[in-house]
Amino acid sequence: MEQRSKIAIIVAGGSGTRMGGTMPKQFLELAGKPVLYHTISAFVAAYPDMQVVLVVPEAHFEPARQVLACFDTPPPVTLVQGGETRFHSVKNGLQQVQDGSVVFVHDGVRPLLTISLIRHCYEQTLLHGNAIPVTDMKDSVREVNGEGNAARNREQFRIIQTPQTFLSEQLLPAFELPYDPLFTDEATVVERMGHRIHLVQGEERNIKITRPLDLVIAHALLAKGGE
Incomplete structure (x- = not known):
């Protein structure tokens, strides 16, 4: 299999307000080390x-x-200043990326991803151009609109995770597009360029820490171990 240089853009711009404290959540302690x-x-x-x-x-x-x-x-870590939105922060990070790379874009407050997931995303990106980890929805889903709400089939939906992983030749040109509020993640930007998005199986443990309970769960999952 082809080998490429690998660059992880880790976006960690949260303020920590939902955690109920003054310290941003990415710097809170988790098992003796910062998240x-x-x-x-x-x-x-x-x-x-x-x-x-x-x-x-x-x-x-x-x-x-x-x-x-x-x-x-x-x-080997390069510090880059964030931007006004996630789109602009990722765009700033992409200034450090050379073409011919595989680029991982990951939430800094998803500390429990495994080595296996990172490697799987890399391998799938070489095959398909990109790899977006997802998990199944377990709860019932209802769509809310101005006229009321309606049940939807949860089997038709997936929960999106990171690292969203791309060949640089897909990601770099996509982030030359003008900003659009509909760009909720990197996949939506690349999709705007006409690329098909390839979904891969994510991990239940790959949670995003946004509230105090998430930190408790993360402690328990780390104690349990797993790669």
Whole structure:
């Protein structure tokens, strides 16, 4: 299989307001290390040639450097200033990407992704041009509109995760498009360029930490282990 350079753009711009505290959630402690430490660690462990671009607000540069200082051997991480929206933050991170790469775009507050998922996304991207991890919906779904609401078949929907992974020749041109509020993730941007989106099986443990309960769950999942 073809081998390409690998770049992980980790977006960590949250303010932490939903966690009920002043510290942004990506810097909260999880099993003795900051949340962001676990996220970065997964990527550098997946491939020895992985490069990491960490996109954070300028005000968070110093806390981000403190996270990197937690590593015994500091990983190759480039700090980049975030933008007004996720789209603009990712676009800033993409300035560090050379063509001919596989690019992972990941939420900094998804610290429990596994090495296996990262490698699977990479391999599937080489085959299909992109790989978007998803999980099945377990709850009933209703669509709400101005006239009321209606039940929908949950089998027709999937929950989107990250790392959303792309060949650079798909992702870089897509982010030259003008910003559109409908760009809710990287897949929607690439899809606008006419590329077909390839879904892969995500992981139940790959949760996004946004509220205090998520941190409790993450502690339990880390204690349980798994790769």
